[in-house]
Amino acid sequence: MEWSAMGQARPTVERLQLGLALTRLRNQANRSQGEAADAIGRTGGRLSQVENGKGGLGAEELSKLLDFYGVRGPERETVLALGAAARRRQPRRGYIDNLPEPFQRMAELQTAAREIHWYECGVIPGLVQSPDYVRAIMAVANSVYWEDSEEETSERVQFRLEHQRRVLEASTPKHIWVIFTEDSLRHTIGDESIMRGQVLHLLQLLERHPSLSIQIVPDSVVNNPALGGGMVVLDFVQSTPVTFAPVLHGPSTYYDQPEDIEPMRRTFNRVRELALSRSDTRALLIAKVQEDA
Template identity: 70%
Template sequence: MAASGAARKAAISTSSRLKQNRSSGPTRQTVERLQLGLTLASLRHQARRSQGEAGAVIGRTAGRISHVENGKGGFGTEELTRLLDFYGASDQERETVLALGSAARRRAPRRGYVDNLPEPFQRLAELQAASAKIRWYECGVIPGLVQSPEYVRALMALSNAIYWSDSEAETVERTEFRLEHQRRVLEAGTPKRIEVVFTEDALDNVIGSESVMRGQVLHLLQLPERQPGLGIRVVPRGTPDNPALGGGLVVLDFPRAPGVGFATVLHGAATYYDQAEDVEPMQRIFERVGQLALGREDTRALLIDRLKGAR
């Protein structure tokens, strides 16, 4: 009887160790874990705290803090609460982090992740800044990363009282955020490759005025000279068999992590995809529109012709 009890204890101990090993193994990076990590890193930097100091607050190593900040794990609610206290987080930041923490701990596979939390565009900017490569396609509009300041202002002005309540203050705030978003991504400390493709009718669709559009064309010519990793290409008007007419998409690649894709939307929460069955078709779509687009030099020639008034 004693031997049997000892055997059961040994079996339970072995099972417990196996479960512990499984739970401590590599964690797949997901959109939620990436967003949690980037948000925690941002709060820590704002609080001017080191990873070692943060780890000491919750009894973890600096390496574990780094692991989570890089989207490779998560923390429990109690640990997150203590970190948020340590960082002096606001009520809205606490709500966001705790919600992301809950989503990051989810083990069951899911397809799309809808970001309905406060300040979604802030997390989009952080994801893009942290990526190693960005592929961005738009139909009929200049992609956000390469919009000129005047184009951004005109776009936000015409969106006022349509996509949000009539508010000059919010229009200014959204304009400033878009420009800051561009700066953060284009001037990120780690060099990245950025491939931008859009359809030629984006140059015909006047936003603001003809003067704004002329400035936008000049911006498209000058920007790659300041950003060596940036490539801008145009799909010419009338190009047949474009599989992405009427839509837009962004695919983000991360070092040693699955790609993340999302379709750009006019309004509402962004839905992110990080499963291969969703991301791979988006990658193929971008590859196809890239094949239809002019090369960089031919795109440059087209833009110069636009400046000269050619149609």
């Protein structure tokens, strides 16, 4: 296991995910950190390290803690597997999240982040999609990315809308940069009325969230180094940054090593330089609404 100069395990994606999952389960069980630590014979400080992604628990300790929280079934198996991944000593470049419910862990990472840098090419990023755009894009995916199921589609819609609320309306406002290419506004999802509503939604978000910066890369830009791709960079208060590239289907691969994080951060910063400013983006969106009126 990698250790920092302070004697704590180095934060990794797996340890961050484990800590966030255990925090959520403890809160759901209505238990204090002290009570949970006593249940497994640990100090509150040690459990705090684990919940903050700076340590792991042995298999027996983790099993006992899940017993204390009353966690059973598939969720228990997932957390135990996550604990095993967090204890891994072998260094690795990327972590592929193959465990069940990966989108919940992705959402928890974004909720815990202090800063979010999100770029997409050709599609509106999920964090700023309007409710109608979310429903339309999930309807398109139904029977393509999963078996035809209105129930699953509805669950995915509700999950994304709740995820947006948790991130955008966090008690401590986050600094969020969302950048996308201008053609994202022309690729119709649903119908033209939904796309017009999406533009209005972006304008409303800019008014309601001063710490949210939405920027558009105009069609006229040349030499966009991220053309055809997407990326998310998450920064935390006391933990290593985490990056990943959004995928259409399948598990996400997370990166927490400097040799992967820094190129993605440089790429994002370059795209931000090429994009319109927040105010110029707002002007473009207003012009788009007037054009479509």
